[in-house]
Amino acid sequence: MKVVVIGGTGLIGSKVVAQLDAQGHQAVPAAPNTGVNTLTGEGLAEVLEGASVVVDVSNSPSFADDAVMEFFRTSTGNLLKAEEEAGVAHHVALSVVGTDRLQASGYFRAKQAQEDLITASGMPYTIVHATQFFEFMKGLADLSTVDGTVRVPPAKFQPMASDDVAAAVARAAVATPVDGMVEIGGPEAVPLEEPLRTALTAAGDPRPIVTDPEAGYSGAPVEESTLLPGPDAELSTTTYADWLATQQ
Template identity: 50%
Template sequence: MKIVVIGGSGLIGKTLVSTLREKGHEALAASPRTGVNAVTREGLAEALSGAQVVVDVANSPSFEERAVLEFFETSSRNLLAAGIAAGVTHHVILSVVGAQRVHDSGYLRAKAVQEKLVKLSGLPFTILQATQFFEFVDAIIEAGTENDVARLSPALMQPIAAREVANALAEIALNKPLNSTVEIAGPEPIPLDALARQYLAAKGDPRAVIADVHAKYFGAQIDDTSLTPGAAPRLGTMHFQDWLDHEFGRR
C-alpha cells in the first residue's frame, strides 16, 4: 500500500515512515525538503498519485497566530483537494488534545479549523488527537522562563512519548477509516510545574520552577481539563521518568 506522510521529515514523520516501511508498505516522506509543499502545492499531485492513504503530521513553521492559521487552513485545503483528485481512501491527521476546548490559543484554534476541514471534506478520515510530547517539555520550560526562573501553571498534563504517537498513527493508517476522533495520551497525569522540575533535575539544570495558576501556556489560560484527555483515551506505556532515564541516563 502507498502511504504518503506529509511532514515526513519531522519528529513524528520520520518514525512513522520508518515504521510503515518496516511493515512492508510504500511510505513516502513528503515535505519541502523532499520537494513536496502542501502550502504551495509544489509536487503534491505527483506525491499523491497512486496513494491509498495520506497521513498529515506537518506542523506550522511559525506559531504566530495569523501565520499558523494560514498554514493549517491552506495546507489542509490543498491536501484534501489533491487527495480527492488522486482517489485517496483514508485521510489521517495528527491533532492536539484540547483543540476543541482551549480557545485562547491561536495554535489550537488553527488545529480545530484543520479538523473541521477534514470532517467536511467528504474523504473518509481518522483524527488522532495527542497530548503533548515528552520531547517538547524543554520548549515549554523555555517559553515560561524569565531571569532563570520558570513560571508555569500547575495544571495537569498527560504527556506521551513521540514514538508511541507515531506507532498509533501507523496502526490507524493501516486500518479502515473511523470517520471520528481518537485521543491518545501518556500513562499518567502530571502537573506541568512538576513535569518541569523532573525534566530539569534529570538534565542537571539548576533553574527554579514556580507554580503559578495565572501563568499562560503559549498564550492560553489552562486548568486540569484543558490539555488532558477525555474518559477513554488510548494510553501509551512509557512513563515520563523512564523516558528521562533513557534520554539523560540515571543521575
Template identity: 50%
Template sequence: MNIVVAGGTGCVGSKLVEILRRQGHEARVAARTAGVDVLTRQGLDEVMVGADVVVDVLNSPSFDDAPAMAFFETSSRNILEAAAAEGVKHYLALSIVGCERLQASGYFRAKLAQERLIREAGVPYSILRSTQFFEFLDRVVEDSLDGDVVRLAPARVQFIAAGDVAAALADITGRAPANDTIEVAGPDPFRLDDLVRRFLAARQDGRAVVADPQALYFGAPLTDETLIAGSIPRFGHTEFDNWIRRLAKIPA
C-alpha cells in the first residue's frame, strides 16, 4: 500500500514509518524536513498522490491553548481536504485516551476538536486513542515542577511505549476503516506519582516527587478514571521496567 505518514519524523511517526517500510509498504513522510508543510499546504497535495491510507501522528509544538487549537484545526483541515481530493480510502489519526475528560486544558480541547473534524469530514476514518507515552514522562516532570519538587496527583495511569503505539497504528492501516474510536493502553496500571518517582530514580535524578491530589495535569485535574482506557482497549506489551532499563542502559 501507499501510506502517507503526517508527522513521520516524530517519536511515534518515525517508528511507524520504519515498521511500514519493513512490511513492504511505500511509506511517505509528510513533514517540513521532507518538503511538506501541513499548515501552508506546501507539498501536501503532491505527497498525497496515489495514497491509499493517511496516518496523522502530528503533534502541536505548543501546549498553550490558542496555538494548539490553531495547529490541530489547520493541519487537520488541510490534510483531510488533500486526502478527500485524492480519494484516500482510510484516514487514521492518533489521539489521546481521556481527552474528553481533560477539557480544562486547552491542548486537550484542541485534540477533541481535531477528532470532531475527522468524524465530520466524510473520509473513511479510524481514530486511535492512546494512553500517555513513557517517552512523555520528561514533559510531565517539567510541567509538574514546583521549585525543586515534582508535584503530581496520585491518579491511576496506563502509560505505554511509543513503539507499541506505532505497532498498533501499523496494524490498523491494514484493516478496514472503523469509522469509530479505538483505544490502546500500556500493559500495567500505575499511580502517576509512583511512575514518575521510578522514572527519576532510574535516571539518578534526585528531585523529590510529592503526591498531591490537587495537582493539575497540564492544567486539568485528574481522577482515577481520567487517563485510564475503557473496558476493551488493545494493550501494548512493553513493560515499564524493560523500557526504562533500555533507556537508562541498566543491565538486566
C-alpha cells in the first residue's frame, strides 16, 4: 500500500516512514526538501498518484498567530483537494490532546481550524491527538521562561516518546478510518514542572522552575486536567526516565 507522509522528513514523519517501510508498505516522505510543498501545491499531484493513504504530520515554520493559521488552513485545504482528485481513501492527521480546550492560543486555534477542515471535507479520516513529546521538554521550558525563571501552571500532563507517537500514527494509517479522533498519551500523568526540571538538570541548565497559577501553556490558561488525555486514550509504556537514559 502506498502511504504518502506529509512532513515525512521531520522528527515524527521520518519515524512513521521507517515503521511503514518495515511493515512492507510503500511509504513516501513528502516535504519541501523532497519537492512537495502543501502551501503552494507544488508536487502534490505527482506524489499522490496511486496513494491509498495520506498521513499529515507537518507543522508550521512560524508559530506567529497569523502565519500558523495561514499555514494550516492553506496547506490542509490544498492537501484535501489534491487527495480527492487522486482518489486517496484515508486522511490521517496528527494533532494535539486538548486542542479544543486551548483556544486562547493562536497555535491551537490554527490546529482546530485544520481539524475542522478535515472533518468537513467528506474524506474518510482519522485524527490522532497526541500529548507532548519527551524531545520537546527543554523547548517547552524555553517557551515558559520569564526573566530567567521557568514559570509553569499547576497543571498535569502525560508526555510520550516520539517513537511511540510515530507507532500510533503508523497504526492509524493502515487501519480503517474512524471518521473521528483517537487519543494517545504517555504512561504517567505528572505535574508539568517535573519532566521540565529533569530535562534541565540532565542538560546542566541552572534555571529555576516555579509553579505559577498565572502562567499559561502556549499562551492559553489551563486547569489541572486540560492537557491530559481522556479515559479511553491509548497509553504508551516508555517512561521519561527510560527514554532519557537512552539519550545519555
